[in-house]
Amino acid sequence: MNQPVISDSPAKILIVDDDDRNLLALSEVLAPIAEVVCTSSGHDALRQLLREEFAVILLDVFMPDLDGYETAALIRQREQTAGTPIIFLSAVNKETEHLMRGYEMGAVDYVFKPVDPVVIKSKVAVFVDLFRTRRQLETSEKRQASILRALPMAIYEITDRNGEMFRQFRGGDLAHFLGDEAESVLRGDREWQEWVHPDDRLRLSQDAERGSDSVVIEYRWIGPQGSRHHILDQRVRTGTGAARGWAGSLLDITERKELEARLVHAGKLDALGQLTGGVAHDFNNLLAAMLGGISILERRLQLGEREQLVVDQMRHAATQGTELVRRMMAFARQQELTPSSIDPASLCDSVAGLVNHTLGGKVEVIWDCPDAGHNLFVDRGQLELAVMNLIINARDAMPDGGTIHVSISEGKTADPNKPMLSIVVADTGTGIPDDILAKVSEPFFTTKEAGKGTGLGLSMVSGFAHQSGGEIRIDSKVGKGTRIELTLPATRSEASEGKPVRVSDEDFDWIKGKAFLLIDDDDAVRVVLGEQLRDAGGTVRDFASGNAAIAGVERDRESVDFVLSDFAMPGLDGIKTLQKIGELIPNARRVLMTGNADDPRLTFSKDIPVLRKPLSLQQLTEIMTG
Template structure:
């Protein structure tokens, strides 16, 4: 017979086992002890042994005189079993009160010997001591189990160490050593191998680092290479625990901080890229002003001067250099994710055709390109010009990685969606070239980082591709190994919309003849840009009034009302910026068509100009014609 255990807020109550062949004694004792524990009653020694197989008890109250199996025999069996040997036993007896019976009871492992009839207060006090001890022990075991579970779940190990002959000998006491060592964990725990066997050779001296003067703790970080080649960063912390003249003893922990170190490196890298991106955006404005003045000045010289063949070669080289500078700025802006993108639907098949025509003459006879660009239901949704440039960069990089020739594989396939509602397309460029070493793989998208020889690469190609991918809402993935080649995947947004019309062929520049007889207000704080644009517009027959600031232009318009056909203003100017200037002039010169010039596509500053046409510096005739003509 037994009672159903009551549950306490912090877990089950302790159990007490009462063994007596008299049911009246069982009932009486149960009523006395129920307030302090859950009571399980057993009418015989054999039944008590069965109860001990099922449950755990804080104390056993055992009647001495019982038929079949008496209390002494029952106690002997209890003491023989490892699981029950340490349970306290209190003997109960109504007849065996002689000293020899008391001595036999204590020899059988009893902690007390109580005579019937028992005093309820005395018995409850005696049993309460063992119930409290049992509950405390169980809470301690539960706490140790929780701590062990937490340690096993953490990438750490606990050790004790003895210093012997200047060497620290570790003995591991807990944690998850298999996280670091896998199958070799057992060999280290048995002392067959030592932890320092896997510490990076350059970092091993740190293991013997002494505490700071007056201290008794040591904290070191070092690199650790596991049995399977896995690389970790370890935080090793230990504190002195022993005292006296003997060998110094320590207790410590090993924590895998690899993820933290990688995160720190990524944050530092991101900070550098963000700083460089901001610097790029700031420099771009001034640099584009210089290029605008150079390109505009070259156009003016061509129209106004009669040049011989050699002079024209010089002019062409000047224009080529300035155009290359424009391309360099555009790549830097692409890296900074600040270039102006115009996404549209792009058919993969026509993309491959157009890029193939551009790169064929650059590959040489040793390198071939295999194109896998089937026409499907989905099209790319990106800026076509930037995508073509990115794909050309990837193909040329692949060519350079195969100096002995080979095959470049270009494939465009649908990318399986992983929780994102936006459909994506994967554009892959693979080569079988030299591959990228692991130690530089994470740096290849950094601006100005290149593995090519001096003079053979700017280090902006992959950074531009990565910037384009991220600004387009996609990502770049790079898989490479030395001797195995490289595969670069661009994961880009897709659309079911019909492809945009084919881009107009290059060539046949449109001039500025449409400016003839038109009144133009030009506003720019850069004197060189303002002078060159003014001369270009006047050469085309335009009637130009120029101002060095937005404040000056607004003041002039307020003082004297004039009609203008076109107003062209720089954006970044001291005082009134270009956007505010155009909005003020809209009420003073109604009917004029306006446009904003900028050399820096800073989205945060230009985000409020959806109602204003924006043109990028350096200007060209085609761009102006699309806006005004």
């Protein structure tokens, strides 16, 4: 059987009368109140009720074929129209028994003809207003139900059934949590608590039994398909005595929890990045003193074979420290990058030469580096280090041997004017469990044994990728291996040459006879670098602060060829120091030294080069003679 259409259409009045004159008169009186539909028989009235919903029915009692009482009985039998108000109209049958029969048929009123227009209008207006109010409430309820269905939440009641608490869901989107299992829970075949994390079930029941009239609890919930959620369960007491129960809501706060975790993580990374910059500055000063001191000892002393071996190990340890600082700065995205055009094939060749001797006989590397039509446009040294780190990690994930596949291809990009290349390093190793996959790029996080990893490898790769304008993606399955993809900027520019040629000791001749002004608040750096310059034939005046250096120049205007100043110093920093000295001795060439790369002021002048610590005479020579 068809059902009446419930919509937001205007309220309607149905008038049923076999006399056309009555229909005309009543419709004229009632038209200002609502839309009027007229029919001349009970059969026509029933057909109208199948199609539409009416606020009120005015029904003539005496009609041929189907009279008003019979029509009313049929209207009341249908669930969809049983509650529609009926006002009987009659020109005869004014006896009490007819009035009672009319009310028994479900009439709300019984009006005699001729009808008083004012009276009938006021009576009908009441039911039209009630209809409109009900429709507004229904619309509001539907809107609320739609909102609830759009939210990741469900509404429930908990009642006591023979001493056992029974949860019944009343609204919301239960399918959001349970999918196809929602129906079994609504029927009562299964219970919500079945999916609550086992470690949280006891706490959930204990909180409900504390005697409080309200409970707010968060717990973990594992869905039928293994999906993991965080649930906020809020409930309040309802009823009294035997009818006492709970009314509450379940809200999926998984996204909020994940966002909170990301914000906390981002805050930690930001704090660690700031700490890294400060640590790098001090550490680079220590390394500069160590490496410079080793060079001085080698120049001044005649070392035997065993002594030279010890010195070589010292230099190796200090160089490893330099590399560690570089990784930390890469994680903090504070290292200085010098992008250049890199041919993918040359990258594979250079990295292969670096790692082949470290892989052992059980690990095979397959290189797939075809001509992709573009060259990579990133810092070559950092890129080689990043790819080498990924390969070494892949090797460590395959203790029994396996295959590492390194490939380079065109990367996906939303902007055709910004080409990208994709570098993929995939292994057949042990894989990474889901619960730690999100942590592997965090600094100092490692799954290796103590002493076998710093935990900075992947964080360095991630920092380098993002600082270069690219991204990193890690996919892994336990027992099947790991796939790491670096997507990096590319260019059609011709590939640059490889690493710059390093200078030899003979190239230090430019230092002979030159006068240097050396300014650094670190005694070790000042002493060691000063001795290196003196050994190379230069004269050095050194100062521990910018103010002391300026005062010294103002006192003694001796000729100065070069001024080397540290950046981070108490009092005047290196920039202000060099600016002031430049005013006093404008012909001297100035160089800024720093162990920290995160200050934008370091690029304050194109005429003053910036050298990163630990500083060597080779670096200084490349800058001064390049």
